Amino acid sequence: MEHEEARELLTAHVDGELRGREALDVARHVEGCAECAVESASLVALRRTVESTATRFRAPAALEHRVRAAVAPSSPGEAAASSAATRWRRLAAASAFATVVAVAWGIGLVLERPSANDLLAEEIVSSHVRSLLSYRTVDVASSDQHTVKPWFSGKVDYSPPVHDLTADGFPLEGGRVDYVDHRPVAALVYRRNQHTVNLYVLPALAGSEEAAPVAVSRQGFHLLRWVHRGMTYWAISDVEWPDLTLFRAALLARE
């Protein structure tokens, strides 16, 4: 290989980006050429120095927050990006769905606008998935509400209402404490046929009104959130929507 040709390829050579015959030819030339050997050595030194020394800028925390907020569903940025047609379709689908459910189950249903609850929903989904993956879905296994309810005392700083719903087709399997929303939270585990329903119960924010159920879907799971008598409830499962609303109705009937 000619000197000029090899010299052109030295950078790729020190980067290990040459293949086959070309790699071999350049390596051979460098062995026998003092000028190219010196230049290779200084290129390697330069690359190592830049790699190890040049500033690697890290995204400021404030930027990360801005971006996370900006890419949240239906955020102003995203809403601006979606066409009016898409918005209309979404609205139509949402109201059609709400109407069907409201008519079929006699409850009001509000499709959620993204909010701080979005983050909590994500946490609930993660917690639910973890419980499905782990060997033990419950820390206390019992279908007896009088065993499960006292078990929570000392583990969470409130007393969640516990009801067995076997008669309604949702047998209570037990309870568990999960860490959600920066605190230990009571999770009640129910079964619907072969499906698990996790019910997370945590104290509602002070001054919270009774809240109609809010439905969200995440990663193929359905979540129903409502506020009742000072407690916020999150029910999550892969059962169909009607089963989840039935579950809520059965719970409310016991209160």
Added chain:
Amino acid sequence: MTEQTKAGRFREVVLVHLDAAYNLARWLSRSDTDAEDIVQDACLRALRSFDGFRGDSARPWLLAIVRNATYDWLRQNRKGAQEEPYDEEFHGGLDTVSFAAADTPGPEAKLERAELRRQIDDALARLPVAFREVVVLRDIEDLSYREIADVAQIPIGTVMSRLARGRRLLMTYLAQSKSGVRDGA
């Protein structure tokens, strides 16, 4: 994909590369605040085209978007500055730098290391942007020539020649900063 699962997947796949995105935007724009605006814009662009993203190399994909967002931003906000003039304020103090005590041990060695970093950063920032981007992508982001070609939308041969030219320039700048000589100074 619903909007919500899309946003969730986007967070998992893309936002883990936020540092790389910011690093590239910061090196190309040479401004902290500009880089923040650029990255936010780039992330929104990435979310819009996320449905079209197939494959597992999210980092080059995101960096390509960041690069385009950066050049758009520079065109809009720094008209006529495509050939960026050498910025005296940004590179101030380069003249006084010296490697004289490079082998001094102890706290002074640490100081020398900080000085070396400043020299490297200054020399890198001085590179014309077309060379700067390939050097940053290769030596800081550790991308392959193929990935750099995709990010910068240039043939691999051009990646090679720009890297060769960029590194030669870097060596010249570093030699100048050692001897205290600089063109135009």
